[in-house]
Amino acid sequence: MAATPAPGAATALAARLDGLRLETDVDVLAALSHDDAEWAEVGVPLAAFRPHSTAEVSRVVAACAELGIPVVTRGAGTGLSGGANATDGCLVLDLSRMNRILEIDTDNLTATVQPGVVNDDLKAAVAREGLWYPPDPASAPWSTIGGNVATNAGGLCCLKYGVTRDYVLGLEAVVGGPAGEYGTTVRLGRRTTKGVSGYDLLGLFVGSEGTFGVITEITLKLRPARRSAPITVVGEFDDLIAAGRAVAAVTRLGLEPAALELLDRACLQAVEDWKHLGIGKSAAAMLLAQIDTPGVVGDEQAAAMAEAFRGAGAVWAERSTDDTEAEALFSARRLAYPALERLGPVLTEDVCVPRSQVPVVLAAIEEIAARHQVRIATIAHAGDGNLHPLILSPADDAAAREAAQAAFEEMLTAAIAAGGTVTGEHGVGLLKRRGMRAELPAPVQAMQLAVKRTLDPLDLFNPGKVVGDPGE
């Protein structure tokens, strides 16, 4: 069903888009052809285009539909599942230049932005108005709101404050299919905090990885800025499983940290070697919690958190009394992935399990690593049950790569067996298509595919991703 470009499509496209500059430089195209996923297939695009407006997106989508040229939309390319990778003969639509903040509505606590706005830039702009946009994927300094919406990005503070979906009130998208000719612009959702007028197509688009259309504008809910610096509680553990037990205990106690992150020794060490933050790297695992409940209750929760860590077997656990140290610890968490990526190919896992299953799955990961003789460094949004075991491989070693890929698939199986999902926040893209098929029963897959075929009958938008056939 996928759209296939006719011979001479590039020339025809250029002719139809007279006045718009198509990018065809081979090096530029190569750079725009993939996200940050390791070993995901990358096709060769026909061209790339960097629109400045919805009207340009609309025009390009209409032309591509006519010529059978698939449209692969991308933001900053920080994705980790291959969702933004080019397919052969596609047009890459790079939205990074649609990066204006259109409105910050301080009366209604909303912001309306173009998709190419960088997450941290939005955070900074709304902070100047005393407001806060909570979703904070580790990629926030680089990743765009459009990409965050396309993957329903999570982050550290979604434990308490929710994921991207929880902040998207409305969006504008260029679509085709039942809405009309390809290139039709629609607005989904609304500007109000509540609303049930019709089916939640907005929610369907969030996390759809560009497979239903091109998101060209987004209205986001904001929160008032937090009033005081959160309290940090740190615990060190001499085995990973004990840290997992501490996470389960924190959930059971109903403590509500804003973040509860886990780093193992390999992660701590990689960051320290790179950034020299002065972080102890002796422990097998570290838990970092952030508590932002104000006043005495926050103090009580911090004490209970440290106590829960100790009860689960922490070597030590304390409330941090040093803001600089606390900041360095969270910086380390955010830098863990790039720090490890410096050392060679990193295959990133993103399983999410019920919180009580975190110790079980951490044990399964250790077993899988040992059996396949692969190095796995684990970081985790542990409080959400969202684990990122990172499989480290030497470059250019086919056997190591195969072992890594086998370990990757086995961790998915372990997560499913523990009642979890193959992807908590990175999306299906290319790398999790097989895992998604193992997770979702066939009737649900059929529903997924039927919805895709309904909303994009030409399979024009990011074909092959999410519900695409993973092959063998």
Add this chain to the structure above:
Amino acid sequence: MAATPAPGAATALAARLDGLRLETDVDVLAALSHDDAEWAEVGVPLAAFRPHSTAEVSRVVAACAELGIPVVTRGAGTGLSGGANATDGCLVLDLSRMNRILEIDTDNLTATVQPGVVNDDLKAAVAREGLWYPPDPASAPWSTIGGNVATNAGGLCCLKYGVTRDYVLGLEAVVGGPAGEYGTTVRLGRRTTKGVSGYDLLGLFVGSEGTFGVITEITLKLRPARRSAPITVVGEFDDLIAAGRAVAAVTRLGLEPAALELLDRACLQAVEDWKHLGIGKSAAAMLLAQIDTPGVVGDEQAAAMAEAFRGAGAVWAERSTDDTEAEALFSARRLAYPALERLGPVLTEDVCVPRSQVPVVLAAIEEIAARHQVRIATIAHAGDGNLHPLILSPADDAAAREAAQAAFEEMLTAAIAAGGTVTGEHGVGLLKRRGMRAELPAPVQAMQLAVKRTLDPLDLFNPGKVVGDPGE
């Protein structure tokens, strides 16, 4: 496209469902044929059935599909848009006997329930475990979780804690169409707090008013119980618009009340006349705020709230120092609708607008009431911008009814003009179909209809609702 029962369908259905008791008593059927919406069309069902299990639902849906008998699912019938009203020749599926709480998972803060569990019963059960299920529609003592999910019910505390959708992690539903034969059981969503494995079909089902299938089991997210009684702040205003200005001010200040409710004089009076709670009924409008931020910060917010009320023109505004009084005030809020319903037909409006537009829309409502010479009593989840102007009519007065219906449609127009939606939390059902068509552009309506046709190609499930043709 709607399913049409063949002649003799009732007999054929009974034969196929040998061993299951179909309800055919005329009075019972009449009682099960409608929800609480005034003047919405009600059809005559073929029969009703009260399943005890998913297997029974599956068997009944399969038989209905074969015989072309539409399936209209209902919970407690507290809906206010006609979403649960019978259509001619349908089978009414009354889920009130599927009312077991299947699991409260204190390790993972989730509950799994059958759809017929009453909201307040669930609240009580999880409270015994130190947990809290926040969504609190005013119907909570009677309405079921299944109905709450089907309409994506809101309530008072969704201002701070979100609507039903924000608590639904997973569900089981009996469906047809792409998933397989009608009667196929699927599980959507998951048991983890995060997950992006495939499109958000779960979110699509929430708020779909039984038009995609029959929800037979629901897994809900819970929160830890609140530790202390919230603070109540009360303000009295001598005009409604000033109360609206206070609401806008509270939003702008970034205060985060757990609830911010508005009642006008007619509401206060009706409750007082009925329940004798001893509530002052002299004011034109009362604002009731609940603040549950713990400690000193909560105290500060309460003081700022009262100050904001006064700044907007409150006659007086104070933090309540009397828990009994505070409880009585919130009881009055919850009882406002039934108190007014005692007096005659009530046509319930449910518009939702950006918070800054609350004063504008309150003024429009006063103007519409005056022009049509109808009595309108207004209650509102004002902090959400979700207004419930209640149009009161004398019984059996055709002219009054027409005036009420004209006022109803004009308030929808006013809400749309203010950037709002025709339904914040009650759903489209029958009564808001025309309004929804005015609100949503044609391409979006076409997408809505295409999704319905894809997931329910026989139009078996609750035909005519939501995307159904409202006629002229």
